[in-house]
Amino acid sequence: MTPENRSAVDRPVVAVGLGLMAVAGVVVWQSWALRASFGNQTLGPQMMPFLVGGLLMLFGVLTILAGLRGAAPPREEADWTAVAWIAGGLAVMILLIRTAGFVPACAILFAATARAFGSRRPAADLAIGAAMGLVVYLFFVRLLGLTLPSGLTESWI
Secondary structure, eight states: OOGGGTTSOOHHHHHHHHHHHHHHHHHHHHHTTOOOOOTTOSSOTTHHHHHHHHHHHHHHHHHHHHHHHTOSOOOOOOOHHHHHHHHHHHHHHHHHTTTTOHHHHHHHHHHHHHHHTTOOOHHHHHHHHHHHHHHHHHIIIIISOOOOOOOHHHHTO
16 A cells, blocks of 8 residues: 555455454354353353453454554565465364374474474474474363363373
8 A cells, every 4th residue: 555545444454353343243142152150150151252252342443443544554465375384284184183183283283384484394393383282282181171182192191
């Protein structure tokens, strides 16, 4: 955008703001269905989704206002190769998470995302992704007692 038309309405920014508000509406609407509680607490499990929905709504309004003022910073050209690396990593993770397990799937997603951001060290990226996936897996499974997809790697833990 050139400086002379910076004050014009930035329609893509307004569209993103409207999208944020739509997502916020769905989050708040779905939060009403949560009826779990812990005894006679006034703040239950549904509080966090309401907070997330409220923040999404706030950010949507602020984004729309920035778009209406034309105050959004100039955008760079899209790097579709990076988008393809991240989308491919996510697709592979979805395909492998049930068979290979959570940790290897996270490692592949991390390595693909690192590649999208310019890393040229796939072995190191896979190792870092596996370490981070293992920490997350242990936190959720051992500390919180939740279930994550387990594969061959997780059966050794």
